[in-house]
Amino acid sequence: DGGITQSPKYLFRKEGQNVTLSCEQNLNHDAMYWYRQDPGQGLRLIYYSQIVNDFQKGDIAEGYSVSREKKESFPLTVTSAQKNPTAFYLCASRREYSNQPQHFGDGTRLSIL
Amino acid sequence: GQQVMQIPQYQHVQEGEDFTTYCNSSTTLSNIQWYKQRPGGHPVFLIQLVKSGEVKKQKRLTFQFGEAKKNSSLHITATQTTDVGTYFCAGVGIYNQGGKLIFGQGTELSVKP
Numbered sequence: 001d002g003g004i005t006q007s008p009k010y011l012f013r014k015e016g017q018n019v020t021l022s023c024e025q026n027l028n029h030d031a032m033y034w035y036r037q038d039p040g041q042g043l044r045l046i047y048y049s050q051i052v053n054d055f056q057k058g059d060i061a062e063g064y065s066v067s068r069e070k071k072e073s074f075p076l077t078v079t080s081a082q083k084n085p086t087a088f089y090l091c092a093s094r095r096e097y098s099n100q101p102q103h104f105g106d107g108t109r110l111s112i113l
Numbered sequence: 114g115q116q117v118m119q120i121p122q123y124q125h126v127q128e129g130e131d132f133t134t135y136c137n138s139s140t141t142l143s144n145i146q147w148y149k150q151r152p153g154g155h156p157v158f159l160i161q162l163v164k165s166g167e168v169k170k171q172k173r174l175t176f177q178f179g180e181a182k183k184n185s186s187l188h189i190t191a192t193q194t195t196d197v198g199t200y201f202c203a204g205v206g207i208y209n210q211g212g213k214l215i216f217g218q219g220t221e222l223s224v225k226p
Contacts, residue, residue, distance in 0.1 A: 045214075101158040
């Protein structure tokens with residue numbers, strides 16, 4: 001979806017290193033989401049935010065952190081505490097308080113060096 | 114917690130054959146959404162079903178929502194090679210917080226020409 005930009009497309013992490021994945025949207029959506037996708041497991045929710053300066057843990061938040069200082073931006077940090085970070089990370093956004101679907105970015109593929 | 118099960122995990126068909134994927138939720142859903150993810154791509158929204166017993170069609174694709182609003186199916190008639198990808202259902206619980214989607218594991222469809 002052209003309105004959500006994730007960067008970088010590919011990212012490599014060294015042992016003990018924190019890395020930050022960027023997600024920016026220009027759709028004026030209130031809610032933003034981070035998912036992790038592993039083969040055969042579908043999408044699992046890491047964190048979500050319904051409004052600026054507020055966010056909630058999803059199903060697999062351990063080892064991750066987020067911030068929502070601006071409506072347009074919802075960066076995800078994969079910390080060194082996340083022992084198995086290799087995955088495809090997807091950011092999504094949605095207009096809040098409606099039945100609107102989520103719109104996804106192109107994703108970031110994170111690998112361990 | 115709420116779970117959405119999707120079967121089969123993989124389906125290989127000859128071009129021209131039909132294909133069906135099934136979704137079953139552990140709890141009653143407010144609505145269910147279907148997404149398609151092409152290989153190497155991100156999920157793209159296909160359709161949303163809201164009403165009990167609802168049936169919607171998009172060309173060769175037929176989507177159904179069960180009477181109890183706990184199950185759904187996607188049927189593709191006469192598959193084509195362009196149908197290749199992984200199809201996900203995603204449910205929104207009736208006591209939903211923040212528009213969270215619970216994704217099924219997905220059905221990966223391959224079509225042999």
